[in-house]
Amino acid sequence: MLAEQWRLPKLRRWGHALVAEGRRRRQSLVLLKPQTYMNLSGDAVAQLLAARDLDPSTDLLVLVDDIALPLGTFRLRARGSAGGHNGLESVEAAVGSPEYARLRIGVGPLPEDVDDQAEFVLSNFEPEEIATLADLLPPLVDAVECWLLEGIDAAMNRFNRRGTET
Numbered sequence: 001m002l003a004e005q006w007r008l009p010k011l012r013r014w015g016h017a018l019v020a021e022g023r024r025r026r027q028s029l030v031l032l033k034p035q036t037y038m039n040l041s042g043d044a045v046a047q048l049l050a051a052r053d054l055d056p057s058t059d060l061l062v063l064v065d066d067i068a069l070p071l072g073t074f075r076l077r078a079r080g081s082a083g084g085h086n087g088l089e090s091v092e093a094a095v096g097s098p099e100y101a102r103l104r105i106g107v108g109p110l111p112e113d114v115d116d117q118a119e120f121v122l123s124n125f126e127p128e129e130i131a132t133l134a135d136l137l138p139p140l141v142d143a144v145e146c147w148l149l150e151g152i153d154a155a156m157n158r159f160n161r162r163g164t165e166t
């Protein structure tokens with residue numbers, strides 16, 4: 001969705017990821033989509049950091065699913081723990097620090113009758129869940145663009161509203 005909206009070139013294979021590069025309002029950007037197992041996502045991030053002069057604390061925004069947040073919600077964070085998320089643990093290992101922004105996208109809660117978190121997050125969405133996520137895409141894109149152009153503090157202030165889930 002980001003690549004389409006920002007009219008980036010088609011994603012191309014680059015090591016452990018698919019990548020598209022471009023500009024958005026005079027700001028250079030790289031869209032990176034790891035093609036590894038989620039718990040190895042840091043491999044693609046490490047490759048990017050090795051190839052570019054980037055400061056992960058300001059130049060990296062990681063989008064992840066989060067069963068601790070209700071479906072249809074999201075939260076931006078400037079830094080923090082991986083919170084048991086294997087993908088974030090892998091990214092943190094690649095970055096060497098928890099000092100990078102993340103956008104956690106709610107896919108929870110874990111149903112009471114499900115014991116295996118991995119089974120839950122790897123399962124297909126129901127049609128009504130797909131509709132909920134489709135409704136979430138426009139504000140998610142806006143949040144990412146805000147982060148890109150104004151930084152994580154502005155994005156958190158605008159999109160992490162108290163008393164709401166978005």
